[in-house]
Amino acid sequence: MDAETKTCPLCAETIKAAAKVCPHCRHWQKRWSLQNPQVWVGIILLFYLAAMCVLGAVVEKVFGAKRDFSPYQSEISVLSSVISHRTSGTNHYVTVVGVVTNRSELAWEDVNLEARCFDAAGKLIDVISGKGDYGGVPVLAHAEAAFKIETRAAQPMSEYATHKVFVSWGKDATSWP
Ligand SMILES: [Zn+2]
Numbered sequence: 001m002d003a004e005t006k007t008c009p010l011c012a013e014t015i016k017a018a019a020k021v022c023p024h025c026r027h028w029q030k031r032w033s034l035q036n037p038q039v040w041v042g043i044i045l046l047f048y049l050a051a052m053c054v055l056g057a058v059v060e061k062v063f064g065a066k067r068d069f070s071p072y073q074s075e076i077s078v079l080s081s082v083i084s085h086r087t088s089g090t091n092h093y094v095t096v097v098g099v100v101t102n103r104s105e106l107a108w109e110d111v112n113l114e115a116r117c118f119d120a121a122g123k124l125i126d127v128i129s130g131k132g133d134y135g136g137v138p139v140l141a142h143a144e145a146a147f148k149i150e151t152r153a154a155q156p157m158s159e160y161a162t163h164k165v166f167v168s169w170g171k172d173a174t175s176w177p
Contacts, residue, residue: 069170075104076100092153098147107139126155127151129149136170136171
C-alpha cells in the first residue's frame with residue numbers, strides 16, 4: 001500500500017486515499033460528511049424528535065391538567081368592597097367594587113368573585129358572580145387588583161342590607177387557553 005491508497009475500514013479492500021465512498025462496499029470514509037445521506041437521515045431524525053417534543057409540550061399545555069386552584073384559594077382574599085345600586089331605564093342593577101390581594105407565588109389571570117347579598121334578617125337574597133361582562137380579574141403574585149362585579153338586581157334596593165365577597169375560582173396565568 002503506497003501513500004495514494006488506504007484500507008477501507010469496513011471491507012478491508014485497498015482503495016484510493018481520496019475516495020469518499022468505498023467502490024467495493026459503498027462505505028462513507030468520512031463519517032460526518034454532509035454529502036453522506038446517513039448524516040442527513042440523522043439530522044432529519046433529530047429535527048423530527050425536537051418537533052415531537054415541542055408538539056408534546058404544546059399538547060400538554062393546552063389539554064393537560066390545569067393547576068388546581070383550591071390550595072391557593074385562601075391566599076387570595078378580599079381587602080375591601082362597596083355595594084352600590086344603579087338604574088338604567090327600567091332595569092335595576094346592583095354593583096360591587098373592591099380590591100383583592102394575592103399572597104401566593106403565582107399570577108392568576110382569571111380570579112372569579114362572588115358577592116352574596118343579604119337582607120336585614122341575614123337571609124341570602126342575591127348573588128353577583130364574576131362571570132360575564134365583568135369576568136375574571138387578573139392578579140399578579142404578591143399584588144393587589146381592583147374588581148367590579150354587577151348583576152340585575154333580584155330584589156328592591158331597600159332589601160340589600162349587607163354583602164360579603166368570596167373568591168370562587170381562579171385560572172393559573174401560565175395555562176392556556
Ligand atoms: Zn469498503
